[in-house]
Amino acid sequence: MTVNRQILLAARPVGYPKETDFRLVETALPEPAPGQMLVRTLWLSLDPYQRGRMSAGKSYAASVEIGAPLIGGVVGRIERSASPAFKIGDIVEGWLGWQDYALAEPAALRNVDPALAPIQTALGVLGMPGMTAYFGLLEIGRPVPGDTVVVSAASGAVGALVGQIAKLSGCRVVGTAGSDRKVAYLVEELGFDAGINYRTEEVPAALRAACPNGIDVYFDNVGGEVTDAVLAQLATGARVAICGQMSQYNLEKPDLAPRNLRFLLVKQARMEGFLVFQFADRYPLARQRLARWIADGRIKYREDVVEGLENAPKAFIGLMRGQNFGKLLVRVAAA
Amino acid sequence: MTVNRQILLAARPVGYPKETDFRLVETALPEPAPGQMLVRTLWLSLDPYQRGRMSAGKSYAASVEIGAPLIGGVVGRIERSASPAFKIGDIVEGWLGWQDYALAEPAALRNVDPALAPIQTALGVLGMPGMTAYFGLLEIGRPVPGDTVVVSAASGAVGALVGQIAKLSGCRVVGTAGSDRKVAYLVEELGFDAGINYRTEEVPAALRAACPNGIDVYFDNVGGEVTDAVLAQLATGARVAICGQMSQYNLEKPDLAPRNLRFLLVKQARMEGFLVFQFADRYPLARQRLARWIADGRIKYREDVVEGLENAPKAFIGLMRGQNFGKLLVRVAAA
Numbered sequence: 317m318t319v320n321r322q323i324l325l326a327a328r329p330v331g332y333p334k335e336t337d338f339r340l341v342e343t344a345l346p347e348p349a350p351g352q353m354l355v356r357t358l359w360l361s362l363d364p365y366q367r368g369r370m371s372a373g374k375s376y377a378a379s380v381e382i383g384a385p386l387i388g389g390v391v392g393r394i395e396r397s398a399s400p401a402f403k404i405g406d407i408v409e410g411w412l413g414w415q416d417y418a419l420a421e422p423a424a425l426r427n428v429d430p431a432l433a434p435i436q437t438a439l440g441v442l443g444m445p446g447m448t449a450y451f452g453l454l455e456i457g458r459p460v461p462g463d464t465v466v467v468s469a470a471s472g473a474v475g476a477l478v479g480q481i482a483k484l485s486g487c488r489v490v491g492t493a494g495s496d497r498k499v500a501y502l503v504e505e506l507g508f509d510a511g512i513n514y515r516t517e518e519v520p521a522a523l524r525a526a527c528p529n530g531i532d533v534y535f536d537n538v539g540g541e542v543t544d545a546v547l548a549q550l551a552t553g554a555r556v557a558i559c560g561q562m563s564q565y566n567l568e569k570p571d572l573a574p575r576n577l578r579f580l581l582v583k584q585a586r587m588e589g590f591l592v593f594q595f596a597d598r599y600p601l602a603r604q605r606l607a608r609w610i611a612d613g614r615i616k617y618r619e620d621v622v623e624g625l626e627n628a629p630k631a632f633i634g635l636m637r638g639q640n641f642g643k644l645l646v647r648v649a650a651a
Numbered sequence: 652m653t654v655n656r657q658i659l660l661a662a663r664p665v666g667y668p669k670e671t672d673f674r675l676v677e678t679a680l681p682e683p684a685p686g687q688m689l690v691r692t693l694w695l696s697l698d699p700y701q702r703g704r705m706s707a708g709k710s711y712a713a714s715v716e717i718g719a720p721l722i723g724g725v726v727g728r729i730e731r732s733a734s735p736a737f738k739i740g741d742i743v744e745g746w747l748g749w750q751d752y753a754l755a756e757p758a759a760l761r762n763v764d765p766a767l768a769p770i771q772t773a774l775g776v777l778g779m780p781g782m783t784a785y786f787g788l789l790e791i792g793r794p795v796p797g798d799t800v801v802v803s804a805a806s807g808a809v810g811a812l813v814g815q816i817a818k819l820s821g822c823r824v825v826g827t828a829g830s831d832r833k834v835a836y837l838v839e840e841l842g843f844d845a846g847i848n849y850r851t852e853e854v855p856a857a858l859r860a861a862c863p864n865g866i867d868v869y870f871d872n873v874g875g876e877v878t879d880a881v882l883a884q885l886a887t888g889a890r891v892a893i894c895g896q897m898s899q900y901n902l903e904k905p906d907l908a909p910r911n912l913r914f915l916l917v918k919q920a921r922m923e924g925f926l927v928f929q930f931a932d933r934y935p936l937a938r939q940r941l942a943r944w945i946a947d948g949r950i951k952y953r954e955d956v957v958e959g960l961e962n963a964p965k966a967f968i969g970l971m972r973g974q975n976f977g978k979l980l981v982r983v984a985a986a
Contacts (some may be wrong), residue, residue, distance in 0.1 A: 376917045539912055558916045574905035577874055580924030581893045582711045587922045589915030 319343050321625055322385045323414035329370055331568040332636055336372070338386070338559055338629035346419050348628035351599075355408060355418050356398040360625065360646040361439035362387040362632050363473070364537075376591055386414040389439050391428060393651070402427070407651075416648060421600035427642040434609050435651060440473055441610065441617040442603050444592060448559060449477035450602040451595040453535055454485075456557035456588050461486030463532035464551070466523070468542050469562060470511065473643035477606075478535045479508050480615050491629070492519070492542050494638040501641075503520045507617060517594040519545040530554070530583075538562045540571065547579045548606065556587035566636055618642030655680050656960055657664040657720045664705055672705070673721075673964035681754050686759065690743060694961065695981040696724040696774035696966050699810070699872075700899040705984055712820050713925055716796040721749040721948045721984035724774050728986070734747060734972035737762070738920040742986075743774040749803045749963055751983060769944050772986060775808055776945065777938050779927060783894060785937040786813035786868075786930040789820075791923050792868040796821025799862045801881055804854040804872035804897060805846065806833035806953075808978035809847035812941075814843050815950050822868070827854070827877050836976075840949060841931040865889070872898045875906065882914045891922035901971055921923030 319342045326339035348354045358536040390412035394402045401422035408425040412418035428438045465482040469475045470491025482489045490510045491502045499511035510526040510620045530551030540563030609615040622631040625648045654677045662675035674688040683689045706909045725747035736757035736817040743760040745752035763773045802815040804810045805826025817824045825845045827839045834846035841900045865886030875898030955975040957966040
């Protein structure tokens with residue numbers, strides 16, 4: 317191989333991204349400078365946060381420039397190493413972007429243990445989504461046994477874990493998702509107490525039925541009308557973890573909605589936004605616990621695998637519309 | 652005296668309350684049953700929360716029934732006592748309502764020490780508004796020295812104290828208020844670092860100028876557009892205390908606004924609603940500290956006194972429109 321395929325941001329999406337917002341280019345295989353590694357991408361992670369990086373607006377991280385490769389988490393294999401830190405064949409994880417190969421400094425890579433779990437879980441249940449679910453629920457949501465926990469986008473990479481960790485924490489768990497198949501998965505496979513199809517059900521009424529004592533913890537991945545309905549049904553002392561606002565990422569103009577801060581006041585409720593990075597010093601502990609729960613069969617996860625880097629844009633567009641079912645991954649090369 | 656004047660809720664206000672929503676009636680002076688006290692109202696407190704009690708909607712406390720006396724905090728004098736707990740002439744405080752006289756059980760009354768401060772401060776700086784400011788700022792807002800603190804309705808009974816306690820806490824303090832006179836009071840009398848007239852200034856631009864490093868703590872008494880502007884300028888790790896939503900209390904239909912939870916996410920910010928009652932076990936400590944600060948001249952307070960129970964409705968209507976300047980009190984009888 318002497319060619320590196322990269323997917324660049326061709327244009328800033330207006331509303332939902334479309335295929336012409338992406339461009340696949342072939343560039344020369346880069347040469348590692350002293351101290352660098354050349355990494356072959358095996359798995360690329362597609363995640364909702366990437367939509368924010370495609371926009372120009374200031375956020376917690378810099379935007380991707382037009383013409384630059386899109387950013388994303390990758391699990392790859394060391395192909396060439398000019399550093400003693402990693403040897404050829406090592407499986408690593410890092411923010412290496414939408415491309416076949418990447419150069420990386422040792423500090424940008426983390427070793428993945430293939431004996432612990434399938435390596436692509438380093439992008440899912442044992443990676444950023446897993447850390448997000450673990451810390452967001454336990455540190456921001458702070459569930460206690462007997463709480464009613466609602467999670468939105470509950471069949472997604474983060475939501476499915478949130479619900480299962482909440483069950484392990486002794487809670488009643490209700491999830492919202494966008495299809496009957498997903499809702500059935502929550503209840504039948506993951507052990508949720510109830511699921512709500514937000515596309516076909518009347519969410520306020522369905523929540524009232526599923527949460528007769530109100531909602532103690534809400535883990536929000538979506539914002540919008542689902543969140544409106546939840547906030548109106550908070551229990552006294554509720555905690556709301558704001559993890560994502562997926563319903564808002566592809567709007568061409570701001571969504572207007574009734575103000576709802578009064579619900580926080582009346583219910584003495586706390587709402588807190590978080591970025592998983594704030595818990596980075598404790599990732600190893602969380603990874604260990606999640607791996608144990610998986611090994612013990614107490615936590616399940618589901619992957620939605622797309623073959624080929626060239627199909628990443630289409631898969632990402634589907635992710636924005638909720639068409640994936642489980643953690644969305646692109647298999648870029650065989651391990 | 653054999654007559655008790657009472658102000659009843661005549662009709663549930665639609666939008667802003669009007670005088671016909673209230674009715675003054677004369678009833679027979681009630682007779683204390685064994686264990687009860689008859690209390691002569693000296694001061695009646697008018698506070699924004701009372702608007703909520705005039706509506707039928709479920710909230711954290713029951714609504715006032717049509718035809719019942721309006722509820723409110725009172726400082727009064729024991730006129731007749733059938734309990735050893737209080738003696739005639741004692742000055743007491745309690746939720747005794749909009750009336751000349753009230754019957755009360757001992758548990759519903761608290762002794763007010765006239766030597767500590769003027770007795771009506773038991774309804775203001777040493778009463779519910781004072782406790783609200785003290786605990787809401789210190790326990791929910793959690794300011795640290797160097798923080799930029801913004802408080803809305805900053806010249807009001809709660810806001811003026813919040814700003815001054817934030818100054819004592821080593822913060823930069825910015826207040827919003829509804830007239831140039833109020834803004835001048837904040838800066839010139841209370842030592843705020845800046846004030847913004849939300850009726851005449853462009854709030855987002857004025858906030859940017861006054862808070863160049865973003866807003867670390869926001870103490871919200873008003874909600875609405877002022878709060879929208881603040882949320883867009885939160886600093887990383889900001890804390891927002893939701894104390895009141897005055898701008899929303901008199902709306903005939905819900906105010907639509909752009910959704911803003913993304914600001915919490917991006918800034919890892921916390922927003923928390925509170926009711927002062929949750930801190931009731933620590934009121935004595937807070938009262939002691941506030942009284943000391945007043946005695947030392949470190950905290951100032953301003954009263955807006957209306958004479959005569961019969962003028963309470965008009966004064967309350969003015970409160971809803973921000974026409975008071977300082978803690979609004981009705982002097983019902985001379986002490």
